[in-house]
Amino acid sequence: MAAVAAVPVIAAAASPLQGGRELLWITGGMAGVVALSLLFVQPLLMAAAPPLLTARGGVRWHRWGGIAIVTMVGLHIGALYAYSPEDITDALLLVAPTPFSLYGVISLWCLVLTAALAATRRVLKLGYKPWRILHSGLAVALVGAGAIHAIQIEGAMEEYSKLAICIAALTATTAGVLEVNVLAPMRRRRVLRDTRSSGRG
Amino acid sequence: MSGKIIVVDRRALLAGAAAVGGARLLPSFVTPAVAQSSTSSSFSPTETMPGGSNNYIANAPLVQNLGTGFVASGVVRRAGDGAPLSNVRVQIWAATERGGERVTSNRGSVMTGPDGTYRLEISPIVPQFGQPHIHIAYDDRDFATLFLRPVLSSRHDKSITADFVLALASSNEPRRS
Numbered sequence: 555m556a557a558v559a560a561v562p563v564i565a566a567a568a569s570p571l572q573g574g575r576e577l578l579w580i581t582g583g584m585a586g587v588v589a590l591s592l593l594f595v596q597p598l599l600m601a602a603a604p605p606l607l608t609a610r611g612g613v614r615w616h617r618w619g620g621i622a623i624v625t626m627v628g629l630h631i632g633a634l635y636a637y638s639p640e641d642i643t644d645a646l647l648l649v650a651p652t653p654f655s656l657y658g659v660i661s662l663w664c665l666v667l668t669a670a671l672a673a674t675r676r677v678l679k680l681g682y683k684p685w686r687i688l689h690s691g692l693a694v695a696l697v698g699a700g701a702i703h704a705i706q707i708e709g710a711m712e713e714y715s716k717l718a719i720c721i722a723a724l725t726a727t728t729a730g731v732l733e734v735n736v737l738a739p740m741r742r743r744r745v746l747r748d749t750r751s752s753g754r755g
Numbered sequence: 756m757s758g759k760i761i762v763v764d765r766r767a768l769l770a771g772a773a774a775v776g777g778a779r780l781l782p783s784f785v786t787p788a789v790a791q792s793s794t795s796s797s798f799s800p801t802e803t804m805p806g807g808s809n810n811y812i813a814n815a816p817l818v819q820n821l822g823t824g825f826v827a828s829g830v831v832r833r834a835g836d837g838a839p840l841s842n843v844r845v846q847i848w849a850a851t852e853r854g855g856e857r858v859t860s861n862r863g864s865v866m867t868g869p870d871g872t873y874r875l876e877i878s879p880i881v882p883q884f885g886q887p888h889i890h891i892a893y894d895d896r897d898f899a900t901l902f903l904r905p906v907l908s909s910r911h912d913k914s915i916t917a918d919f920v921l922a923l924a925s926s927n928e929p930r931r932s
Contacts, residue, residue, distance in 0.1 A: 571881050574852045574854045574855075651806045708885055708887060708910055
């Protein structure tokens, strides 16, 4: 798991393209790569919680993962804005000539909504069920759009490790969403039924 | 690498096809103008491309080259009759192996020759902001300001050809977007 997440980051950092780049450009680009890798780790921390983590520990790490993703995306956009304000303004306003900007912006707004919901969940008195459904839907859109964004970009990322981390992130997110929304409720239902029938018998 | 009036990419082709298709649906009194501008016999002015003026710094100095390994060239023509324009200043800037678009040694101007052609050798182009591309500007008095942002068909390309057609300055307000 660590290898799948770390290899694309290391490969991008080692790209010969980094040689001629200014520091802000490198920072902005690499922050995006790290964010993409975290999108693979993030659902695993929670739903498919590795055997090493207890459920409560998973929640805590998942929360820190979320904060890390928001930070990395902020750095990705912030540093690239500082490097070339016009290109980023075009991208954010959806007038850039680059097709991948649209997917980056979709992913960004999904992230903003996700973070806002996570921060205000208690205030909004969102119960667990609407929360998991909203959070799952946003997560799938966020990772899907983020993966398209990454794949369409010609840059420092090495092609095969980029494709691998995108597929891994999509798979992990899909698995996590299925676990939280389908498999876990089914298990709970079975446990309920079993206890009911055993109580009766 | 390709392109006659302008470097053609897939999206431009699709947009063009859509425009031609759409034009057929228009009432007949509108169609002739559209049809005329899409034929190659008359030279309609090349349009500024989105993002074309990004990282533009006016008055790039005249240079012999911006390194070696990549060649940008093309023919500059006048709108209408398509006459080649000589002694026109073409400004070029691009991200290269040596740094981004804002690096001083990555931007320069060349003049067109008597046959309207310009040619500038540059260090190998690298993708900036996700696409390998160069920027070309015409930003002087006689003709309308024009900003192009042709994308290389591959980042390993060694050259790009971008021909363009300039409109008279009076017929068209300078645009910088």
